[in-house]
Structures are given as structure tokens and as C-alpha cells.
Amino acid sequence: xxxxxxxxxxxxxxxxxxxxxxxxxxxxxxxxxxxxxxxxxxxxxxxxxxxxxxxxxxxxxxxxxxxxxxxxxxxxxxxxxxxxxxxxxxxxxxxxxxxxxxxxxxxxxxxxxxxxxxxxxxxxxxxxxxxxxxxxxxxxxxxxxxxxxxxxxxxxxxxxxxxxxxxxxxxxxxxxxxxxxxxxxxxxxxxxxxxxxxxxxxxxxxxxxxxxxxxxxxxxxxxxxxxxxxxxxxxxxxxxxxxxxxxxxxxxxxxxxxxxxxxxxxxxxxxxxxxxxxxxxxxxxxxxxxxxxxxxxxxxxxxxxxxxxxxxxxxxxxxxxxxxxxxxxxxxxxxxxxxxxxxxxxxxxxxxxxxxxxxxxxxxxxxxxxxxxxxxxxxxxxxxxxxxxxxxxxxxxxxxxxxxxxxxxxxxxxxxxxxxxxxxxxxxxxxxxxxxxxxxxxxxxxxxxxxxxxxxxxxxxxxxxxxxxxxxxxxxxxxxxxxxxxxxxxxxxxxxxxxxxxxxxxxxxxxxxxxxxxxxxxxxxxxxxxxxxxxxxxxxxxxxxxxxxxxxxxxxxxxxxxxxxxxxxxxxxxxxxxxxxxxxxxxxxxxxxxxxxxx
DNA sequence: CCCCCCCC
Numbered sequence: 001x002x003x004x005x006x007x008x009x010x011x012x013x014x015x016x017x018x019x020x021x022x023x024x025x026x027x028x029x030x031x032x033x034x035x036x037x038x039x040x041x042x043x044x045x046x047x048x049x050x051x052x053x054x055x056x057x058x059x060x061x062x063x064x065x066x067x068x069x070x071x072x073x074x075x076x077x078x079x080x081x082x083x084x085x086x087x088x089x090x091x092x093x094x095x096x097x098x099x100x101x102x103x104x105x106x107x108x109x110x111x112x113x114x115x116x117x118x119x120x121x122x123x124x125x126x127x128x129x130x131x132x133x134x135x136x137x138x139x140x141x142x143x144x145x146x147x148x149x150x151x152x153x154x155x156x157x158x159x160x161x162x163x164x165x166x167x168x169x170x171x172x173x174x175x176x177x178x179x180x181x182x183x184x185x186x187x188x189x190x191x192x193x194x195x196x197x198x199x200x201x202x203x204x205x206x207x208x209x210x211x212x213x214x215x216x217x218x219x220x221x222x223x224x225x226x227x228x229x230x231x232x233x234x235x236x237x238x239x240x241x242x243x244x245x246x247x248x249x250x251x252x253x254x255x256x257x258x259x260x261x262x263x264x265x266x267x268x269x270x271x272x273x274x275x276x277x278x279x280x281x282x283x284x285x286x287x288x289x290x291x292x293x294x295x296x297x298x299x300x301x302x303x304x305x306x307x308x309x310x311x312x313x314x315x316x317x318x319x320x321x322x323x324x325x326x327x328x329x330x331x332x333x334x335x336x337x338x339x340x341x342x343x344x345x346x347x348x349x350x351x352x353x354x355x356x357x358x359x360x361x362x363x364x365x366x367x368x369x370x371x372x373x374x375x376x377x378x379x380x381x382x383x384x385x386x387x388x389x390x391x392x393x394x395x396x397x398x399x400x401x402x403x404x405x406x407x408x409x410x411x412x413x414x415x416x417x418x419x420x421x422x423x424x425x426x427x428x429x430x431x432x433x434x435x436x437x438x439x440x441x442x443x444x445x446x447x448x449x450x451x452x453x454x455x456x457x458x459x460x461x462x463x464x465x466x467x468x469x470x471x472x473x474x475x476x477x478x479x480x481x482x483x484x485x486x487x488x489x490x491x492x493x494x495x496x497x498x499x500x501x502x503x504x505x506x507x508x509x510x511x512x513x514x515x516x517x518x519x520x521x522x523x524x525x526x527x528x529x530x531x532x533x534x535x536x537x538x539x540x541x542x543x544x545x546x547x548x549x550x551x552x553x554x555x556x557x558x559x560x561x562x563x564x565x566x567x568x569x570x571x572x573x574x575x576x577x578x579x580x581x582x583x584x585x586x587x588x589x590x591x592x593x594x595x596x597x598x599x
Numbered sequence: 600c601c602c603c604c605c606c607c
Contacts (some may be wrong), residue, residue, distance in 0.1 A: 195601060204601055221600055249602070262600090315606035324605055344604065368606070377604055 001347040002081050002106055003112060004028050007058040009052065012098055013119045015089050017177070027084040028053055028106065030113050033072055034078065047256075050100065052084075055114035059379065061087070061098040062170050064213045065256060066282060070103075077094055081107040088213075090172040099171050101213055171213035173245055173259055179271075181241040181268075184209035185278045186214075188381050191346075192225055202314070205229050208379065209240065211278055215255045217379075218243060220263035228263055235280070237272040237397065243292045255363075281362055281383065285390060289335035291372040293412060293424045302374065303360040303390045304331035305398045307338065307407070312348055331359075331374075334397050338407035341374035353384045356398065358391045368445075371410030420576055422447045423588055430507035438559025438570045445575075450503035450512075451552040452522070455545055460534075461519065461527040463493030471496055472514075495527035501574075503555070512557060514574035521577045522548050554578045 008027040015022050032051040048063040048071050063071065070076045086102040113347045168180035188208040195201060204226075206219040220228045220241070232238065243261040255259065263269075283301045286294065294300055308330035314323050327348035341364065343351055353359070363380040376382070385391060386397040394402075427435070427446045437444035465472045465483035474481040474493045481493045497519025501512045516527065523530055523544060533542040556576040561568050 193601070193603090195603095197601090199600070202600065206601085219601075253602090313606090317603090317605045319603070319605065324607085328607070342606085365604080375604075380606090 002028060002110070004030060004053070004055040004081070006016075006054050006056050008114075009057040010055045010119055012087075012089070013057075013126050014057055015096075017089055019089070023087050023089065025084045025086065027054070028485055029082065029084060030110065031076060031078060031082065032058055032079045032112065032116070034076065034320075037062075053116035056116060057119045058116040059098065059119060061100050062099045064099050064169070064384070066212060066214070067100065067103065068284075070105075074104070075105060075108075077108065079110050079112060080105060081113075088172045089168050090174055090177070095341075099169070099213070101169060101171070105370055114594065116561070166173060167239075170209065170211045170212035170216050170257070171260075173257075175245045175247070175259065177245070179241075181239055182209065182211060182216075183237065183239050183272060183276070183278070184211045185237045185276075185280065186232050186234050187231060187281050189229075192229060206379070207232055209238075209261070209281060214257060215282070216257045216261055217248065217253055217255055217260060218261035218263060223265065224263040224267070228267075228269055231269055231271075233498065237276050237278055239268070239270045239272055241268045242266045281360070281381065281386075283360060283362060283388075283390075285312060285360075287335040288333045288337035288339050289408075290332060291337075291339060291374075294366045296366060296368045296424055298366045299363055299377075300366060301360070301362045302331065302333075302341075302364065303335040303358065303386075303394060304332070304339075305356050305394055305402065306359055307356060308395075309333045309351070309353075329359075332398075332407045333394065334402070335421050336405070336408055336592060338409050339371065339372055339374055341376065343376050344378075347376060347382070352361070354402070357384050358386070358394045358398075359384050360388070360391065361385045373410075421556045421578055428507035429503075429505050431511045432510065432557075432559065432572070433508065436570075438572070439561050441561070443558050443560040446557055448503075448505060448554065448555050448557060449580075450505045450510075450555060452501050452549050453509060454502040455506045455522070455548055456500035456502075457542075457545055460499065461495045461497045461531060464496040466490055466492075466494040495531045497523075497527045497530075497572075508574055512572045513557065514577065518574050518577050521553075521579075522551070552580055554580060 005027040008029065011022060012027075029052040029121040035049050037047045037049045045064065046068055048068060050061050051058050052061055054337055060561070076082060083104045083106060084100055084102075087098055088354055090097040090099060099217070167183045168177070168207070170182055170184060173180060175184065182411055184197055186207045186226050187210045192203055192205045194203045201220045204219055204221045205225055206217055209216050240261070243263050246261050246262055247262040248255070249260055279412050283303065286300050288302060288304060291300070306329050311571060312325055312327050312330040314325050315321070317324055325345055325348045327343045329341050329343065329351075330338055331341055334493065341361065357527050359378070360383045361374070361380060362382075363377060363400045364373045365377055365380075367375055396517050425445075425447045427437075429448065429450065432448070437446060463474050463476070463481060465474050465486055465488075467483065467486050468591055470483060470486055472483055472485045474483045474490065478492070480489045480519050497514070499514040499518050500524070501514060501518075501522075502509055503512050519530075530541070533544065554577070557576055558573045558575050559570060560573070561570050
């Protein structure tokens with residue numbers, strides 16, 4: 001019978017940030033629940049919240065992202081008994097956040113042990129457990145002598161690790177934390193970029209820093225560029241302290257950290273020469289077939305065989321009118337899908353891998369050209385034939401069977417226009433507006449679920465040419481309906497709907513424009529019938545219009561800007577409307593419940 | 600303090 005470490009939850013709930021002994025465990029606990037918490041940036045890495053119990057109390061903790069695999073492959077789940085071998089405590093304002101960094105599973109099929117209770121602040125500690133050890137004093141980390149100033153001053157003494165406090169996990173960094181030192185590998189270093197705008201000019205560079213617990217972006221401006229750009233080398237490991245921790249601007253970051261570092265004048269950077277087992281890169285690969293599930297503009301990692309390499313070419317940026325070199329690679333993987341990825345600038349020019357290599361891409365952008373496409377950011381990395389398991393598997397697969405097979409490209413759904421409702425691409429009205437979809441001189445496509453609040457009653461349909469495929473408006477010329485396009489006249493027009501719907505979801509309201517198919521779906525009758533009702537029985541017409549309200553549909557929409565009366569406006573066109581499909585929805589929810597995060 | 604990541 002496994003013995004839980006009674007009292008460890010209470011002790012952790014009282015821990016101070018430097019309580020090393022307590023953080024290194026081991027604590028034998030049982031997981032009462034593991035739940036995925038709100039998704040971060042699209043395509044980002046999941047975060048899992050764990051309720052753990054010591055049999056007496058339970059306590060909430062977060063799983064460090066590098067342990068996500070244990071949830072995904074069901075190594076851990078509800079009622080798993082595990083030994084926590086390392087954790088850290090992060091203080092966000094008044095709240096204490098416990099992050100599990102390392103664990104070992106003891107039992108997976110246990111029953112719930114005991115009747116653990118929540119920890120009530122100010123309550124006495126539970127009885128009959130070992131007393132809480134006194135926290136060790138914080139080791140000072142300020143003895144490091146490697147800031148810019150120190151280097152410039154005449155101080156040749158090499159910094160020593162001995163006087164330093166413990167190394168802080170990147171995962172635990174926050175603006176509320178001071179006196180930290182991280183030990184991290186530079187996994188990516190940008191070129192030096194210069195800018196010049198209304199607010200001034202300058203130069204900057206950034207790096208991606210990684211340890212076992214996570215990644216964080218670091219940026220150096222101006223003086224910090226001169227000082228640190230040559231010092232920080234890609235692939236090397238450094239001790240870094242006294243950088244400023246800022247909120248990351250999610251929009252521009254492809255990392256899953258809420259924060260980023262700004263290198264300041266007194267920031268200390270010192271290379272770590274010891275052998276370390278810090279991983280080189282952490283990947284969260286998606287299969288090429290799975291790209292369809294990711295929203296446009298999300299960021300992902302892929303590993304694939306380069307099946308084709310296009311020659312270097314050049315485009316002119318519409319934004320800057322500058323020429324930019326690019327190169328396109330066609331990637332394939334075991335999912336049977338192929339996708340094109342674009343390399344830019346230096347990466348395009350210097351690409352010279354041969355013989356269908358395996359390449360692992362990290363932090364690439366998902367586009368929707370040709371259904372799905374990929375594009376490198378300057379912060380994206382690519383590793384040719386990396387020394388990882390996934391690479392060996394791909395190599396073996398391709399050399400044995402993959403090379404001879406054909407691949408499925410992602411398709412533009414609905415023949416050029418995205419026409420179908422896609423659950424994975426659902427946006428709220430608020431998101432559509434905030435993301436300014438359709439406002440960049442091009443059409444953007446999205447799916448949404450919304451409820452009709454109001455239908456504009458005037459001009460609900462127009463008299464159209466009955467010729468198949470024409471649908472042009474016809475004009476009443478003395479009782480005869482004339483089509484200019486077909487150069488024909490008809491006894492009667494065929495009415496077609498032209499709809500303006502006020503549609504709302506939980507986040508807001510928008511006007512959607514729809515054509516004949518939308519009207520038929522909403523009213524359940526052709527426009528000719530509705531016109532007849534309108535002209536003969538206005539009360540009945542009003543009832544039909546009214547009854548159509550408060551009905552919820554799945555919409556596929558196209559957002560595009562146009563000019564109207566001299567001003568620009570954004571129009572949302574409905575490319576498909578469908579009633580809610582409860583079975584399909586239930587199945588999708590069932591799949592979510594069965595997925596790893598729901599347990 | 601940047602934050603552009605391009606084209607078809």
C-alpha cells in the first residue's frame with residue numbers, strides 16, 4: 001500500500017519562495033483531477049491544472065509544460081499516485097502558484113485515498129504530521145560580477161557560482177519575482193534589427209531562452225545590443241539575472257510564456273561552461289494532416305521530409321515595396337499530407353540541404369493559402385536531420401515506403417472560396433471585430449455560431465432574371481420584366497432573397513449579408529412565395545419575419561472591406577448557413593471529453 | 600523603446 005506524504009499539501013501551501021528543501025520533495029501525492037486550462041495563444045501549448053492530494057488536504061498546482069506529454073499519453077490521470085520530485089512556487093500578487101517540474105508515477109489505477117479537505121487559510125496545520133522545517137535563508141545572488149558596468153570596470157575576477165542562490169526555473173519567472181537567476185540555453189538569436197519611426201530610432205535583437213521548464217524571449221536594445229549580441233551565442237548556455245520581466249505582447253510572441261525579458265544596463269549574463277543536460281529545442285509537433293485544425297495565423301512546430309525544393313525567387317512586399325527573397329519547400333509526413341513552407345531572406349538564400357532531409361521546424365506560422373500553408377518567422381528555427389526520435393522514424397518511413405507514395409495537399413474548401421462552416425475556425429463576433437478581419441484589402445474567412453436578432457424587412461428580395469445562372473436584377477417595363485444582361489423580357493421575374501441579418505452571439509452583434517440560399521434556409525420557402533404573402537397578407541408576412549428571429553445557425557462568413565458613400569465599411573457576407581447539428585455537436589463534445597485534457 | 604515577417 002502506497003503511503004501518501006501526509007501534510008505536504010499544507011506545507012506547500014505555506015511555503016516561501018526559497019524553500020528549496022520542500023520544493024525538491026519527494027512528496028507522494030494522488031492526483032484528484034487534471035484539467036486543461038484556458039488556451040493561450042492559438043496553436044500554443046496546453047497548460048494543465050492538477051488537483052493533488054496528500055490524503056488529508058488537496059492543493060492546486062500547475063504542470064510544467066514539458067510534462068504535458070504525460071497527460072497526453074495518459075501516463076498520468078485522475079487518481080494517479082505519483083512522487084513529486086521537483087516543484088517550484090511562483091507568487092503572483094497574493095496568489096501562490098505551485099508548478100510541478102518533475103514527477104515519477106507509482107500507481108495509475110488507484111482509488112481515491114482518504115477524504116482530503118481544502119486548506120483553509122489561517123487554520124491550524126493538520127495534526128500528527130512532521131513539523132514544517134524552517135526555510136533556509138535566501139542565498140544572495142547579487143555577488144555576480146558580470147554586468148555591463150562591472151565588465152567595463154576593472155574587475156577581472158571570474159564570477160563564481162558558489163555564492164549564488166538557486167537557479168530559478170523560467171516557468172516561474174514573473175514581475176513579482178526578484179533576485180532570480182536563470183540557467184538557460186539560447187535556442188534562437190535574431191539578427192540585429194534597426195528601426196526608425198516617429199518615436200525615434202535604435203537597434204535591437206532578441207533571443208529565445210530555454211530551460212527544462214519553459215522558454216522566454218529576451219530582447220536587448222541599443223547599448224545592450226553592443227554588449228550582449230556578441231556574447232550570447234546560439235546553442236550555448238548562460239546564467240542570466242537582473243533582466244526586467246515584462247508582460248509579453250502575445251500578438252508578437254510565438255512562445256508560451258506570459259512574460260518576456262528586457263536586457264537592461266545591469267543585466268548579468270555569464271556563460272555556463274559546465275556540461276548540462278538542458279535540451280537544445282523543445283518541440284510540440286503537429287502532423288501535416290492536423291494543420292487544418294489550427295486556425296490561420298497560429299504558430300506550430302512540424303517535422304517532415306523535404307520532398308521538393310523550389311529555386312530562390314523574389315517578391316516585392318506590398319507593405320514596404322522592398323524586394324524580399326523567398327524559397328518554397330514542399331513537406332510531407334506519415335499523415336499522407338503535403339504542405340508548402342516559405343523560407344524568407346537569409347534562410348531562403350542559405351538553404352542547401354540535399355536528398356530529402358528531415359527538417360524540424362519550430363514556431364512557424366500557419367497560413368491558409370492553398371488550404372493550408374506554412375511560413376517562417378524570423379524567430380522560427382529549422383533543424384536539418386535533428387538527432388531526435390521523430391526524425392529517425394520519419395527517415396525510416398520515407399526510405400522504406402514514403403518516397404514512393406503520393407500525398408494529399410490541403411484543399412481550398414468549396415472551390416476557391418471557403419464556403420463550409422468549420423468548427424475549428426469559429427470566432428466570436430468580438431474576435432472578428434477586434435482582429436479587424438477583412439480590413440486589409442483582402443477577404444478573410446471565418447466561421448461563427450449566432451442567433452438571428454432581426455431581419456431587415458425592406459428590400460428583402462429583388463426581382464431576378466429567371467434564366468439559369470443569371471440572377472441579374474430585371475426591370476419592370478410596362479408589365480414586362482427585362483434583363484439587360486440576357487437581353488430578354490419575361491412575363492414574371494423570379495424573386496431572389498437579398499438579406500441583411502442582425503446576428504448576435506455571446507460577445508456582440510453584427511450585420512451579416514446573405515443571398516438567396518440564406519433566405520431559403522431562414523424562411524423555408526422560395527422568395528416568390530414570400531413576396532406573394534407580403535403583397536397579399538402583410539400581417540402574415542410580419543409573423544413569418546418575426547418567427548425567424550431567435551433562431552441559431554452555424555455560419556461560414558467572408559469579411560471584406562468596400563467603399564460605400566465615400567467611406568470604407570466592412571461587410572460580412574454569409575457563404576453558408578446551416579441549422580445547428582446537435583448530433584455533430586454532441587460528437588465533437590464527446591471527442592473533447594475523451595481527449596486527454598478532460599480527465 | 601520592436602512587433603515588419605511579406606508573394607501567389
